[in-house]
Amino acid sequence: MFHKGDYEIILCVKGPIYIQLDQEQYVINAGEILLIPPFINFFGYKNSTQGVDFYWLHFFSRFKESKINLKESDLIASVKNNPSKDRKILLPNKFTLADYEQSVILIHQILSSRSESSYLQMRDYLTSA
Numbered sequence: 001m002f003h004k005g006d007y008e009i010i011l012c013v014k015g016p017i018y019i020q021l022d023q024e025q026y027v028i029n030a031g032e033i034l035l036i037p038p039f040i041n042f043f044g045y046k047n048s049t050q051g052v053d054f055y056w057l058h059f060f061s062r063f064k065e066s067k068i069n070l071k072e073s074d075l076i077a078s079v080k081n082n083p084s085k086d087r088k089i090l091l092p093n094k095f096t097l098a099d100y101e102q103s104v105i106l107i108h109q110i111l112s113s114r115s116e117s118s119y120l121q122m123r124d125y126l127t128s129a
Contacts, residue, residue: 001041001042001043002039002040002041002042003036003038003039003040003058004038004039005038005039005060006038006058006059006060007035007036007037007038007058007059007060007061008035008036008056008057008058009033009034009035009036009056009057009059010028010033010034010036010054010055010056011032011033011054011055011056011057011097011103011104011107012028012029012030012031012032012033012034012052012053012054013030013053013054013055013104014030014050014051014052014053014054015027015028015029015030015032015048015052015054016028016029016048016050016052017034017044017048017052017054018044018045018046018047018048019034019036019042019043019044019045020042020043020044020045021036021037021040021041021042021093022040022041022042024093025045026093026094028054028094031096031097031100032094032095032096032097033094033095033096033097034093034094035091035092035093035094035095036093037065037093038065055104055107057107057110068090075090
């Protein structure tokens with residue numbers, strides 16, 4: 001698949017799920033998130049024999065992401081030593097949720113929010129949360 005400008009968040013409920021982003025392969029297990037950036041080729045590279053269950057959300061950003069290839073400790077030091085006035089969100093492509101249950105509740109709230117334009121701000125807020 002290939003997304004034309006949108007991000008995708010995959011929250012694995014039951015796995016493993018085997019997804020390849022360009023040349024990098026990921027195994028996503030229950031409680032883990034895979035963030036798929038826009039304009040990247042991705043596909044399943046292996047069958048999941050036990051069956052899978054997951055949620056996925058698509059969203060757009062007004063800003064272009066940039067990739068940072070640093071070790072976690074170097075990234076933390078860089079952020080601490082160079083405080084910026086810009087608001088930034090730093091996310092790895094794959095990570096484990098600290099509060100899985102709360103995230104599932106938020107996903108259900110997003111899915112149950114109405115599609116009327118007055119609810120767009122609410123869905124944006126819930127997706128950000």
